[in-house]
Amino acid sequence: MNCSNPCQQGVTRGKVFLVCVLGAICFYAVLRVQMQKPISLQAFLEAAKEYIPCRFSQSFYSSQQVEVTNVNMTVTERVDAEEKGEEARVDELTALLVQRLESIPDGNVSTARETCLRNNSATPCQPVVPCKRPLETRSPRERVRELITSSQYQPSVDQLATVLSLTEHIPENEVIVASSCSSNHFNELQAMFKNLHRTVFPKLNNFTMVLYDLGLTPQQRKVTEATCNCTVVTFPFKKFSAHVSDLGCYAWKPIVMRASIARARKLLVYQDSSIRWNTTFQRTWDRAMMYGQQAVLVHGVSFPGNTLKQMFDYMNEEVCPFRVFEELQGGIQMISNDSLVTQAVLHPWLKCALEKTCMCPDTQQQIAFCFSNNLHRCHRFDQSAFNLIMAKLYGVDRDKWVIPPDHHSVSISRKDRDAKYLYVLKYGEEGYKNLTIEHSGE
Ligand SMILES: *[C@@H]1O[C@H](CO)[C@@H](O)[C@H](O)[C@H]1NC(C)=O
Numbered sequence: 001m002n003c004s005n006p007c008q009q010g011v012t013r014g015k016v017f018l019v020c021v022l023g024a025i026c027f028y029a030v031l032r033v034q035m036q037k038p039i040s041l042q043a044f045l046e047a048a049k050e051y052i053p054c055r056f057s058q059s060f061y062s063s064q065q066v067e068v069t070n071v072n073m074t075v076t077e078r079v080d081a082e083e084k085g086e087e088a089r090v091d092e093l094t095a096l097l098v099q100r101l102e103s104i105p106d107g108n109v110s111t112a113r114e115t116c117l118r119n120n121s122a123t124p125c126q127p128v129v130p131c132k133r134p135l136e137t138r139s140p141r142e143r144v145r146e147l148i149t150s151s152q153y154q155p156s157v158d159q160l161a162t163v164l165s166l167t168e169h170i171p172e173n174e175v176i177v178a179s180s181c182s183s184n185h186f187n188e189l190q191a192m193f194k195n196l197h198r199t200v201f202p203k204l205n206n207f208t209m210v211l212y213d214l215g216l217t218p219q220q221r222k223v224t225e226a227t228c229n230c231t232v233v234t235f236p237f238k239k240f241s242a243h244v245s246d247l248g249c250y251a252w253k254p255i256v257m258r259a260s261i262a263r264a265r266k267l268l269v270y271q272d273s274s275i276r277w278n279t280t281f282q283r284t285w286d287r288a289m290m291y292g293q294q295a296v297l298v299h300g301v302s303f304p305g306n307t308l309k310q311m312f313d314y315m316n317e318e319v320c321p322f323r324v325f326e327e328l329q330g331g332i333q334m335i336s337n338d339s340l341v342t343q344a345v346l347h348p349w350l351k352c353a354l355e356k357t358c359m360c361p362d363t364q365q366q367i368a369f370c371f372s373n374n375l376h377r378c379h380r381f382d383q384s385a386f387n388l389i390m391a392k393l394y395g396v397d398r399d400k401w402v403i404p405p406d407h408h409s410v411s412i413s414r415k416d417r418d419a420k421y422l423y424v425l426k427y428g429e430e431g432y433k434n435l436t437i438e439h440s441g442e
């Protein structure tokens with residue numbers, strides 16, 4: 001009997017199991033008759049190993065095969081199984097969260113000590129009146145459960161499949177470094193590659209760099225592909241709803257992150273083109289691999305100051321308990337290939353990006369500018385959503401996942417631009433001078 005063939009032909013695991021059990025009973029009976037005495041389990045197994053040519057390959061037990069089994073379960077059985085599966089996932093991820101909350105030594109219990117003098121202020125502060133639903137009253141399990149079981153926060157199977165198709169041609173590697181760029185940030189991108197080529201790539205071994213093209217000019221694309229030591233992927237805007245094509249909604253950012261981490265055996269580093277690494281970067285990347293992720297904090301502004309009320313509504317939160325939190329950067333992420341971070345951070349973030357009412361309820365240009373000192377004075381789209389989700393998951397301990405100040409590993413330099421770095425790599429100084437460059441790179 002050959003077990004793998006019937007499986008491939010679509011016979012259920014249950015049937016194969018039944019056949020194998022019946023076979024084992026017959027085999028036992030034959031053996032019992034032959035040996036003329038009771039047989040110990042050990043002796044039976046040893047005999048079985050020699051005589052039974054039926055070996056279950058590991059893939060036989062893989063999750064794809066389990067799905068085949070589910071096809072003919074009754075509806076109640078299936079719902080039961082799914083609920084059990086969901087409970088098991090909540091258990092597993094809660095345990096991981098609790099273990100990290102207990103084991104991460106540094107990072108301060110959140111930040112603001114000032115009390116809110118104005119109810120409408122963008123400054124990080126403790127509310128004067130206690131919040132109706134304070135963060136610290138929610139258990140780790142409640143937080144995990146909400147984020148990983150609600151369709152409000154989890155992409156559908158089809159949505160996830162569409163997102164993952166972005167990286168179907170990217171090979172797996174230990175580390176994936178990813179970035180994305182439109183034509184107006186090309187000079188920042190060139191300076192970013194200079195930093196990567198000089199500081200980061202020489203120290204890495206098994207890594208792949210992926211650049212998502214959000215609308216480079218043909219000339220920019222050509223010179224980048226020739227020199228970047230990276231794979232360039234055209235972002236498939238047509239596969240997504242209309243708001244994703246509006247670059248100012250930043251919905252593309254959680255999409256490319258979720259797609260990229262599927263290729264990272266150990267770590268995804270996502271960076272906007274303004275990110276510059278210091279020689280000490282590996283300390284921080286190691287920390288991300290140890291604790292699941294690392295984020296960069298901006299001091300002085302509470303993220304509800306820079307987040308529209310509509311996003312809080314989508315996330316089923318009142319603003320009050322979030323006013324203590326300073327803002328985390330969205331455009332620099334170090335994320336290990338980790339089930340907690342993927343399911344409880346990246347998936348809710350992706351889901352929000354795919355829902356216009358969550359990520360960009362208001363697309364008027366001025367909503368991006370943060371002038372006043374009032375709550376909800378502006379909106380930071382992907383960054384706003386990231387902040388909400390980080391606080392929902394980690395609660396008042398959120399800053400345990402912030403890079404410690406003594407790491408000096410990363411900076412954000414929107415002014416660091418280079419109009420010719422990649423062109424010179426391709427054409428040389430002389431050749432660069434001969435080129436007519438389209439002056440579109442900011
Ligand atoms: C499920 O049941 C139907 C009808 O009973 C049968 O035709 C089909 O082959 C079964 N599917 C599997 C995967 O066993």
Ligand SMILES: *[C@@H]1O[C@H](CO)[C@@H](O)[C@H](O)[C@H]1NC(C)=O
Pocket residue numbers: 106107108403404405
């Ligand atoms: C924690 O707070 C102390 C005192 O405010 C500060 O010196 C230290 O740098 C903070 N640590 C982190 C990781 O933010």
Ligand SMILES: *[C@@H]1O[C@H](CO)[C@@H](O)[C@H](O)[C@H]1NC(C)=O
Pocket residue numbers: 117118119129
């Ligand atoms: C702030 O809000 C609280 C609760 O809603 C209210 O009691 C208080 O009067 C408000 N303070 C100011 C200065 O508006």
Ligand SMILES: *[C@@H]1O[C@H](CO)[C@@H](O)[C@H](O)[C@H]1NC(C)=O
Pocket residue numbers: 197201227229
């Ligand atoms: C790109 O990769 C090649 C092969 O690994 C290497 O020789 C070259 O120096 C790299 N170029 C840059 C600019 O890092």
Ligand SMILES: *[C@@H]1O[C@H](CO)[C@@H](O)[C@H](O)[C@H]1NC(C)=O
Pocket residue numbers: 205206
């Ligand atoms: C790179 O990957 C290969 C194959 O997986 C492995 O043998 C090698 O040790 C890795 N190198 C480093 C420096 O991690």
Ligand SMILES: *[C@@H]1O[C@H](CO)[C@@H](O)[C@H](O)[C@H]1NC(C)=O
Pocket residue numbers: 172173261262263264265266337338339
């Ligand atoms: C990421 O981790 C999951 C489970 O932890 C694993 O199944 C998957 O293969 C990993 N991805 C890569 C690219 O190694």
Ligand SMILES: *[C@@H]1O[C@H](CO)[C@@H](O)[C@H](O)[C@H]1NC(C)=O
Pocket residue numbers: 276277278279408409410411
């Ligand atoms: C790099 O590290 C040095 C020393 O730790 C520090 O002075 C410098 O500001 C850092 N640069 C960046 C870009 O973070």
Ligand SMILES: *[C@@H]1O[C@H](CO)[C@@H](O)[C@H](O)[C@H]1NC(C)=O
Pocket residue numbers: 427428430431432434
């Ligand atoms: C640049 O242009 C000059 C004059 O047209 C030509 O002599 C030179 O070969 C060109 N250099 C390159 C690298 O194309």
